Amino acid sequence: MSNTIKTAIITGASKGIGKAISLNFAANNIDVVLAARNKTQLKQLQDEIEENYQVKSLIVPTDVTDEIQVKTLVQKTLDQFGKIDILINNAGVGRFKRADEFTLDDYNYMFDINVKGVFLVTKYVVPHMVARESGQIINIASIAGKNGFKTGTLYAASKHAVVGYTWSLREDLKEYKIKVSVVCPGSVVTEFGGKKPDKVEWSMEPEDVAFACYYLASESDYVNTAEIIIKPRLNPRKINQS
Ligand SMILES: NC(=O)c1ccc[n+]([C@@H]2O[C@H](COP(=O)([O-])OP(=O)(O)OC[C@H]3O[C@@H](n4cnc5c(N)ncnc54)[C@H](OP(=O)(O)O)[C@@H]3O)[C@@H](O)[C@H]2O)c1
Structure with a gap:
């Protein structure tokens, strides 16, 4: 069992x-600890990690909307x-x-995964962090958690909920020395929503969001950035493709 190296659960x-x-x-x-529903993709990722890095990894197939599966995720990690x-509630x-x-x-689908999922995983991780008086929670919301946009009523509402949840969680947990942050990215080039972002030239890479999360995980003990809004600029990879 490792006690010096940090352990992170990443959902999605x-x-x-x-x-x-x-x-x-x-x-x-x-x-x-790699959590999502698709076991095959999790296994491929674990293989890539084991080939390239020295760290330990664990796959726990998890639907974040299922309370029993979330409890299992936390227990297997411990x-x-x-x-x-x-x-990382992602x-x-x-x-x-x-x-x-x-x-x-549509409403139930988005609010179950985006809001109830964050609530459930956090609910079962927090007691452990409180007992240790140590830990860090980073929620991936969206720029849609700060603004509205056409066709985005329910998605924006769910992500505003994540932002509000995070700011309140921060207040609940600061006396236990637990850090809490929310990251709000603009368009990222992924398969999100079943399609590529409309304006792909103005989009960031998933690695840019990962970099922000690692920045948060690297801050000194007496600092905790509350919120990071990441806006894309013209993406040369995408411009060259069009
Ligand atoms: N892409 C963007 O433009 C963008 C911008 C701002 C914020 N975000 C946010 O960033 C996060 C990641 O999105 P992405 O762009 O990486 O999208 P993505 O490529 O579609 O990935 C979504 C991830 O969520 C997982 N997931 C979905 N439902 C789940 C469930 N019930 N239980 C467990 N895992 C579940 C999926 O895994 P399985 O299907 O294997 O379960 C997948 O790993 C989301 O919260 C999204 O709202 C995305």
Whole structure:
């Protein structure tokens, strides 16, 4: 059991931003617990980590909306590593339509994964961090957690919820020396929402969000940045493709 190397749980690790965070952390000597539903993609990521880095990794297939599976995720992490230093609540989904075209299923889908998922994983990780008076929680919201946009009513509402949740969680946990932050990226080139961002020239790479998370994980003990808003600039890779 390792006690000097940090251990991080990353939800939504199977692809996109969560995968980039997992690889960044592994490259920076942080043991990683990879949580998402797609076992095949998690295994591929674990193989990539084991081939390239010295850290330990653990796969725990998890649907963040399922309370039993979330409890198992936390327990398996503690069984293997004995501690949780960092939680990245990254799992999230988006559907985009005019407000009146959304169905109750769209609402439940986005709020279950984006909001209930953050609530559940945090709920079961926090007691362990409180007992140790140590730990860090980083929630991946979105620029849609700060602004609104056309076709984004429900997604923006869910991400505003994540931002509000995070700022309140920060107040709950600061007396226990637990750091809490929210990261709000603009467009990132991933498969998010089933398509590439519309204006791909103005988009960042998943690695840019991972870099911000590693920055937060690297701050000194007496500093805790509350919120990072990351706005893309013209992306040369995307311009060359068009
Ligand atoms: N891409 C963007 O432009 C952008 C911008 C700002 C913020 N964000 C946010 O960044 C986060 C990651 O998005 P992404 O761009 O990396 O999208 P992505 O490539 O579609 O990845 C989403 C991840 O969430 C996981 N996930 C979805 N439902 C889940 C569930 N019920 N339980 C566990 N994991 C679940 C998926 O894994 P499985 O399918 O294997 O479960 C996948 O690993 C999201 O919270 C998103 O809202 C994205």
